Amino acid sequence: MAEKMKMTRKGYDQLKKTLDYLKTTRREQISDNMGTAIADGDLRESAAYDEARMQQSENEARISELEYQLENSVIIEEGGVQEGVGLGARILVEDASGKEHRFEIVGTYEADSLKGKISDQSPIGQALAGQKEGAKVMVQMPRGKQEFKILEVKYE
Template sequence: MTQKVPMTIAGAEKLREELLQLKTVARPQITAAIAEARAHGDLKENAEYHAAREQQSFTEGRIAEIEAKLAYAQIIDVTKLPPSDRVVFASTVLLTEEDSEEEKRYQIVGEDEADIKEGKISFSSPIARALIGKFVGDIVDVQTPGGLRTYEIVDVQYI
């Protein structure tokens, strides 16, 4: 049995939207492109046909992948958790880097949701693994590609 994969409500919704788009827009477009390419005759040398079939294969694979992820998703609504100073999956954490005193804000999310530009880090990232279970005021050492960094947890929000 495959284990449940944690995901935020927003992450699950984004996957559902992509799935709907693939099934209702992309799939019919590809089917139409294959039919049109078949109408041109000889399929062996028909580049449009082969490109459409390749796109169909990719799309069907992505649909299966999304359906599997949603089937095994453990969707976590952080707003339903009792307020706490503890860092958990889906919480938003405000950190201060000890050396530079630079503030960083991260939300700990599922692997498919991670986007560093949006301040969303995967729960399996080194920073998230070091933070989960810690509390406001704790000092955390994190081994990053740029070397060892020390952060203080300034705030934890369940938003």
Template sequence: SENSEYNAAKEGLAFVEGRIQEIEEILKTAQVVENQNNNHQVEVGTSVLVEIDGKKELFQIVGDFEADPLNKKLSHTSPIGQALVGKKVGDWVEVEVPAGKIKYKIV
């Protein structure tokens, strides 16, 4: 019926307006951070090449709202992100995942 379409549109609008408010709050406290990574440590904004069981994978460490694990963009607060942040080339990290522990070497 026409009313159900109207109500669905109103619900959709309310959701979008709520999301706009959330994003505006995030933007109020957001800060631009210059990348001054002279010590070659993994940090937010860096790409990191790791080796897992002889296979190499390139991850990008990002903020929570940019995270997209399917496209290798890992949040710095994710288990893998937390393990990698602060480490350098040559370091090994071990990450606890549901299937067990995974060892990564930063290359």
């Protein structure tokens, strides 16, 4: 049995929206591409047909992946009064050099470091879990340990 992964409602809804798009719009686009390639004739040397088949395979693999993620997720509702950093928290931290960083703590499936969304299972997410504003935490990073001070914790 697969381990259930925590996810915010927003993240769950986004995955569901992506899955719906892939099952409807994207499948239709790929089907149209295949139809066009088939209508062109000889499929043995058709790059367009080969490309459409590859797109179909990738799309179906992504659909399976998203279905698995949605089936094996537990939605953690955000908001309300919470003590310290947890799933759904938007936090502002300061590193030892005085540079500020904004993060949102999300489930593993939702993590996107380029958007500041870090997993609750990541080293930073685990170190910050349960901590309150003003706390200092030490995090083992790829380049060594780094200290962060929590400046702000918000739930929206």
